[in-house]
Structure formats: C-alpha cells, structure tokens
Amino acid sequence: MNDTGAKIAQYTVTVVVLLTLNFFLPRMMPGDPLSYLLGEPSADAPMLLTEEMRANLLAYYGLDKPLLGQYWDYLGGLARGDLGWSIYYNAPVGSIIMGRLRWTLLLGGTAAVIYIALGIGLGAVSAWRRGSKSDVGLLLTVFSLGSWPPFFLGMVLIVFFSYQWGLFPIGGAQSAQAARIGGLRQVQDVAYHWVLPGLTLVLTYLPGIYLITRNSMLSVLGEDYVRTARSKGVLESLVLLRHALPNALLPIVTTVAMRFGFMIMGTMFVEVVFAYPGMGTLIYEAGAARDYPLLQGAFLVTMIFVLALNLAADLVYGWLDPRVGRERA
Amino acid sequence: MRRVDRWLGGVGWSLLALFALAAALGPLLSPHDPTTMDAPMLGPTASHPLGTNDIGQDILSELLHGARFSLSVGCLAAGLSTAIGVLLGVLAGYYDRLGFAVMRVVDVFLAVPRFPLIIFLAAFLRPGFWTLVLFFTLFGWMKTTRLVRSQLLSERHNGYVEAAVAVGADDWRILVRHLLPSTLSVALVQFIVTFQHVLLAESGLSFLGLGDPTVKSWGSMLRYAFEYPTIFISDVWVRWAVPPGLCITLVVLGLTLVGFSLEVWMNPRLQGKAG
Numbered sequence: 001m002n003d004t005g006a007k008i009a010q011y012t013v014t015v016v017v018l019l020t021l022n023f024f025l026p027r028m029m030p031g032d033p034l035s036y037l038l039g040e041p042s043a044d045a046p047m048l049l050t051e052e053m054r055a056n057l058l059a060y061y062g063l064d065k066p067l068l069g070q071y072w073d074y075l076g077g078l079a080r081g082d083l084g085w086s087i088y089y090n091a092p093v094g095s096i097i098m099g100r101l102r103w104t105l106l107l108g109g110t111a112a113v114i115y116i117a118l119g120i121g122l123g124a125v126s127a128w129r130r131g132s133k134s135d136v137g138l139l140l141t142v143f144s145l146g147s148w149p150p151f152f153l154g155m156v157l158i159v160f161f162s163y164q165w166g167l168f169p170i171g172g173a174q175s176a177q178a179a180r181i182g183g184l185r186q187v188q189d190v191a192y193h194w195v196l197p198g199l200t201l202v203l204t205y206l207p208g209i210y211l212i213t214r215n216s217m218l219s220v221l222g223e224d225y226v227r228t229a230r231s232k233g234v235l236e237s238l239v240l241l242r243h244a245l246p247n248a249l250l251p252i253v254t255t256v257a258m259r260f261g262f263m264i265m266g267t268m269f270v271e272v273v274f275a276y277p278g279m280g281t282l283i284y285e286a287g288a289a290r291d292y293p294l295l296q297g298a299f300l301v302t303m304i305f306v307l308a309l310n311l312a313a314d315l316v317y318g319w320l321d322p323r324v325g326r327e328r329a
Numbered sequence: 330m331r332r333v334d335r336w337l338g339g340v341g342w343s344l345l346a347l348f349a350l351a352a353a354l355g356p357l358l359s360p361h362d363p364t365t366m367d368a369p370m371l372g373p374t375a376s377h378p379l380g381t382n383d384i385g386q387d388i389l390s391e392l393l394h395g396a397r398f399s400l401s402v403g404c405l406a407a408g409l410s411t412a413i414g415v416l417l418g419v420l421a422g423y424y425d426r427l428g429f430a431v432m433r434v435v436d437v438f439l440a441v442p443r444f445p446l447i448i449f450l451a452a453f454l455r456p457g458f459w460t461l462v463l464f465f466t467l468f469g470w471m472k473t474t475r476l477v478r479s480q481l482l483s484e485r486h487n488g489y490v491e492a493a494v495a496v497g498a499d500d501w502r503i504l505v506r507h508l509l510p511s512t513l514s515v516a517l518v519q520f521i522v523t524f525q526h527v528l529l530a531e532s533g534l535s536f537l538g539l540g541d542p543t544v545k546s547w548g549s550m551l552r553y554a555f556e557y558p559t560i561f562i563s564d565v566w567v568r569w570a571v572p573p574g575l576c577i578t579l580v581v582l583g584l585t586l587v588g589f590s591l592e593v594w595m596n597p598r599l600q601g602k603a604g
Contacts, residue, residue, distance in 0.1 A: 006436075014440040021446075025453055136333055143337070143589075147582035149529055151536050152574030155555060155566075163561045170561075215592070258472070261442030262526065268448070269533050273555070284537055287452040299449040306442035 007314055011307060018303050023074050026292050027067070083297035088289040093297035096282070101301065103173050104278030107194065108267040111201035116256065119206045123213025124248070127221060128240055138210070146207025150266045154200040154273035161196055168196045171275035197274040204266055212255050216248040223247075250321055257313030260306050334593045341586025348580050352396040359390035363545050370565070379568045382550075383557050392572050394545040400580070402458060402531050406465035407524035413466065414473025415509075415516050421474065422481025423504060432478070435471045443468035444530060451539040458544070461534075465527045473519040477512045484511050514595045521588040525581055532577050547573040 058064045065073070077084070083093040126135045148156075162170040169175070169192065178189030220226065221244055229243045230236075268280025275281065279298055286294040351358065360376065361367070366385035373380050379388035421428035447464050454460060484490065485508065493503050534540050535548025542549070554560055554570035 010436045010440055013437050017437065018441065018446075025450070139333075143582065143585055147578045147585055149532055149574065149577050149581070151533065151555075152551065152570075152577065155551075155561075155570060155574065159561050159566060211589075215596075219596070258439070261444040261446075264442070265444040265448065265530065265533065269536065272537060283448065283452070287537065287539055292453070295449065295452050299445065302445045303442055306445060307440065310440065310442075 007311075011311060014307065015304075018300070019075070019078070020071075022296055022300050023071055026296060027070075078300075083300070084293035086286075086291055086294040086297075088286065088291040088294060093294050096294065097279070097297055097301050100277060100279050100282045101305075103276060104267060104271065104280065106190075107173075107197055107271065107276060107278060108201065108264065110194065111198045111267075112205075112263065114198075115202045115206040116209055118202070119209025120213045120249075120252065122206075123210040124217050124240065124245055126210070127214045127217030130218060139214075142207040142210050145203050146211075148204065149269075150200055150204040151269040151273050153203060154197065154270050157196050157200055158273070169193055171273075173277050193276075197270045197276050200270050200273075201263075201267060204270075205263055208259065209252070209256065212252050213248065216251045217244060220244045220248045246320065250317065253313055253317050253320060257310050257317075260309045260313075264302060264306055334590050337586045338590025338594075341583045341588075341590065344579055344583030345587060348396060348400060348576070348583070351393060352400045355393040355397045359387070359393045361387035361390045363387060363390040363394045373568060379572060382553060382569060388550075388569060388572065391545050391550055392547075392576065395547045395550055395573060396576065398458070398544055398546045399528060399531060399548070399577070402461050402465070403524045403528040406462045406469060406527045407520050409462065409466040410469030410523055411473055411516050411520040414470035414519065415477050415512055417470065418474040418477025419481055419504060419509060419512065422478040423485065423500070423508065428478060431474065435474055438468065438471045439475075441468070447530060448534065448537070448539065451534050455539070455541065456534075457541045461531060461540070465523075465530070469523050469527070473516065473523075476515050476519065480512050480515055481508055484508060514591070518588055518591055518595070521584050521591070525584045525588075528577065528580060528584075547577050 055064075063070065081094060083097065085091075086093050086096055089096055122138060126138050129135045158170055161167045173193050174186065174190045175193075178186045226239060226243055229239050234243070267278070268283060270276070271278045271280030272284045279302060283295065283298050283302075285291075286298060360378070363386055365387075367377070367381050367387065369381060369383050369385040371377055371381040371385075377387050377389070379392070381387055382391070417431050421431040447468065450456070450464060451461075456464065490503060490507055493507055498506075531540070532546065532548035532551070535544075535546045536552045536555075538549075538552055540546060540549060550573040551570060554566065554573075557565070557569075560566050560570060
C-alpha cells in the first residue's frame with residue numbers, strides 16, 4: 001500500500017465517521033423528535049398537537065421509518081446538496097450557510113495568509129539572529145501577545161479602538177449604506193470592518209507560527225549541510241533562503257495543518273465578539289435558539305472545510321519533501 | 330540567551346504556582362459564596378474588592394471559584410490524555426503489530442477536526458465538568474502517542490536496552506524501568522500544550538454559552554460581562570471583563586513560558602551549542 005492510498009482510506013473513514021455522528025447525535029438526545037424539528041415548546045408557543053397530527057408530521061418527515069431507512073434518506077439528501085430546513089430562520093440550511101461561509105473565508109482566510117507569512121518571516125529572522133536584541137525582543141513580544149484568548153483580545157481592541165478612540169466600527173462586516181452603493185466604496189467599507197477582527201486573529205495566531213519557525217530554523221541551522229554551505233562561501237542570505245528555510249518548512253506545514261481546527265474555532269470566537277456575520281456567529285445563534293438542523297449543517301460544512309485544508313496541507317507536504325509520496329519499500 | 334531562557338521559565342513556574350494556589354484555596358479566600366446575591370453592579374468596596382456583577386454576585390469570589398473549575402478541567406484532561414498517550418505510545422513502540430493497529434486509530438482521530446467537533450458536541454450535550462474532561466481526553470491523546478512511539482522506536486535498539494534483554498530482563502521490566510523514563514520529557518511538553526489548548530477551548534465554550542450554565546468559569550464570566558448592554562461604555566469592564574480575561578491570559582502565558590524553557594532544556598540545539 002502506498003502513502004496516497006493510505007491517505008485516501010484515512011480521509012474516507014473520517015468522513016464516514018463524521019457523517020454518521022452528525023446523523024445519530026441529535027437522534028440520541030432525549031426528548032421528542034418533533035421538538036427537534038419544530039423547536040422546543042415554550043410559554044409563547046406551546047406544542048398543541050393531536051395524536052393524529054403527530055403521526056402525520058412524523059410520517060411527513062420520514063421519522064416513522066426505521067433508523068437505517070432514515071440514515072439512507074439523510075445520505076441521499078446530502079448527495080443532492082440538501083442540508084435540511086432551519087427552524088429559526090425558516091429557510092434552507094444550505095443557503096443560509098452559503099451566505100455566511102464567504103464572510104468566514106474572507107475574515108479567516110486573509111488573516112491566515114498574513115499571520116502565516118509574517119510568522120515564518122519573523123521566525124526565520126529571529127533564529128538567524130539568535131540571541132541578538134531583536135531576537136529576544138521579538139520573543140518577549142510574542143510571548144506576551146500570544147497568550148491572549150482571541151475573544152478577550154477582541155474585547156480589549158473594541159474598547160480602545162472603537163469606543164474610546166472611535167477609529168473602527170464596533171462590529172459587523174459592512175455597513176448597509178456602503179453595501180447599497182457597491183463598487184470601490186463597498187470594498188473599502190468591508191476592509192475597514194475587517195481591520196479589528198482581522199488584527200485580533202493575526203495577533204492570536206502569529207506567535208504560534210513564529211515559535212515553530214524559530215525552533216525549526218534553529219534545528220536546521222545546526223545541520224552539517226548548512227555548515228558546509230557556509231564554509232564553501234555561500235552568501236549568508238542564500239544559506240538562509242535556499243538551504244535552511246525549505247527544510248525548516250516541513251515541520252511548520254505539519255503543525256499548521258494540525259492546527260486548522262483550532263484556528264477555525266478561534267475565528268468563530270472572534271466573529272461572535274465582533275458580530276461578524278460568519279459561521280461562528282451562525283453556530284452561536286443556532287446554539288442559542290436550539291436550531292438543531294442548522295447546527296448540524298454548519299458542523300458538517302465546517303468539518304468538510306477543515307478536512308479539505310488538511311488534505312491540501314498533505315499535498316503541499318509531499319511537494320516540499322520529495323521523499324514523501326514515493327512507494328514504501 | 331541561556332539566562333533569558335531560565336528567567337522566562339522562572340516567571341512561568343511562578344505564575345502557575347500562584348494560580349494553582351488560588352484554585353486550591355479558592356473557597357477559603359473567597360469573601361462570599363459566588364452564587365449569593367447582593368446589590369447589583371456595586372463598585373469596589375471593602376466587602377466586594379472587585380464589586381458585584383449585574384445580578385449582585387461578588388466578582389472576586391466568582392473569579393476564585395472559576396479558577397478551580399477552569400484549571401481542574403484543564404489539568405485533569407491534560408493529565409489523562411498525556412497518560413493515555415504515553416501508555417499507548419510505549420506499547421505501540423514496543424510491540425510492532427499492536428503499534429500498526431494503534432497508529433491507524435491515531436490517524437483517524439487526528440484527521441477529525443477536534444475543536445469544531447467539541448463545539449458541536451457541546452451544543453447538543455451542554456457538558457458539565459466530567460463530560461468536558463471526557464471530550465478533551467478523548468481527542469487529546471493522539472499526538473502524544475505518535476511522539477512517544479517514535480521516541481521508543483529510536484530508543485529500543487540502544488545498547489542499554491539490548492544489554493537488559495541479554496541479562497534476561499522481561500518485557501515489563503524493560504518497558505517500565507528502561508524505556509518509560511526516556512519518554513518523560515516528551516510527556517511533559519505534551520501535557521503543557523494540551524493544558525493550554527483545553528483551557529482556551531473550555532473558556533471559549535463557556536464564552537459561547539455552550540458550557541454548564543450553573544457553573545462559574547472564567548469563560549462564562551466573560552460571557553455575562555460581554556452581554557451586559559453598556560459594558561464598554563462605562564469603565565465597568567475594567568473590574569468585570571478584565572479580571573477573568575487576564576486570568577486566562579496569565580495562565581496561558583505561564584504554560585507557554587514553562588513549555589518554552591522545557592523545550593530549550595531538552596533540545597540543546599535551541600540553546601545555541603551547535604551551529
């Protein structure tokens with residue numbers, strides 16, 4: 001068996017496990033399956049259903065079928081792109097998620113590009129100048145910044161940059177006015193709303209990337225081939241860029257890939273703090289409203305997204321390290 | 330550089346010791362029961378050093394009880410998952426067939442994005458203390474297993490192990506007396522990293538309102554402060570939102586510093602001996 005085959009098998013098993021969990025978990029919860037579909041009865045909306053209405057509803061949603069039959073229907077629905085119906089928004093889950101996903105991708109994606117690039121750059125410089133004032137200074141800055149939980153850091157930024165100094169909006173992804181005008185005005189407005197949540201994410205995840213890069217570079221800089229390159233007179237900057245960095249990148253890619261889930265979770269917290277209309281606030285609202293179909297759909301999309309990122313990281317790894325991906329002896 | 334490393338490590342250990350003490354003595358140090366209600370939104374007084382929250386609970390007492398909850402979930406989950414990770418890793422590194430099976434399970438567990446999954450599970454199950462510990466343990470052992478196994482694979486053919494086999498030591502003795510100690514440093518670092526992740530994740534869950542609503546934790550304190558309508562307009566946030574946020578930050582900082590100094594201590598290259 002080669003590595004690619006093993007990877008495909010691993011991802012397949014994972015997806016099947018997640019789909020199954022996503023199906024069974026809500027059904028294992030105590031209580032009436034109808035309260036799951038229609039929302040829980042409350043004081044203003046008590047459940048007034050006769051036995052006959054109940055039976056009709058259960059039959060309508062296919063909940064009177066045996067569990068395996070329901071599972072089959074669920075998989076069929078997913079294959080058609082049907083993620084169910086949201087109780088709270090009274091709209092298809094799939095289209096709600098599509099509306100939210102782009103904001104999360106915009107916020108999390110641009111922030112990720114910035115903190116990964118900046119983290120690798122700063123980490124490499126820090127390792128190269130090990131022990132110097134700039135190295136120690138960077139290290140201390142990173143330690144003091146990197147320990148802030150994103151939701152707390154976001155709050156502090158809001159207090160100063162929005163409430164006290166009035167520099168940036170307190171939340172949201174864009175203003176209604178700019179969205180109506182469109183064009184460049186809207187782009188500017190979206191960027192303006194991006195600054196605080198984006199900055200929160202960059203400050204939260206930059207330290208981790210920086211530290212891994214620094215450690216990885218320090219290990220590589222002690223290798224014989226780096227000494228050889230130096231002693232034969234290769235320019236110091238070329239040693240860093242051509243000999244050390246490519247090899248130091250391998251553990252960085254692995255660690256970043258393993259942290260995608262953690263970073264996505266951080267993005268969700270930041271969204272809630274800044275009322276940014278992405279997946280995080282969606283899950284927050286769905287949780288508060290006990291809108292289970294919406295939660296399930298949001299979960300599934302998030303999972304598949306993280307798995308796709310992991311797969312991409314695996315491919316990048318194989319490309320960076322030619323030893324990976326060849327047939328095993 | 331080495332002096333800086335030691336100094337940072339010292340700061341880290343002191344921070345952790347301070348918070349461990351606060352958590353251990355929490356109920357003794359608290360001026361009030363954090364669930365009893367006095368007048369709401371009191372400013373700092375002698376009886377309420379940090380004032381009270383919107384329903385009149387003493388903020389300092391909430392903070393101390395929150396320390397107990399947040400730190401014990403983190404410590405227990407990190408301890409259990411590290412222990413399971415080391416145990417499976419040692420066995421997987423010593424017995425080849427078992428190792429193959431264990432590593433396939435590790436692969437599947439590692440491929441599951443565990444933090445989104447834990448948010449999802451929490452949204453459905455509204456976990457209490459033990460459920461949280463269970464979640465974080467269930468998804469926290471894999472990296473330790475993988476690291477310990479590779480440590481063992483490289484250690485197992487060393488001279489001292491072969492010497493032990495030659496003098497007739499049984500498997501148990503070789504594993505416990507000779508191989509287990511070699512995994513100690515890996516286990517320590519993994520414990521700290523896991524502790525950090527669990528603390529942040531647990532606070533985050535409580536902040537999202539997905540924890541146990543009856544329990545005081547730093548995350549849930551932040552949630553209630555954040556949801557208070559005028560929190561950022563007055564300076565109430567300084568005594569209500571800042572203390573729990575700062576506590577999480579300082580514990581995470583303590584763990585980072587300790588982890589960093591341990592890593593430098595274990596890996597001489599980071600100290601600048603080579604190169």
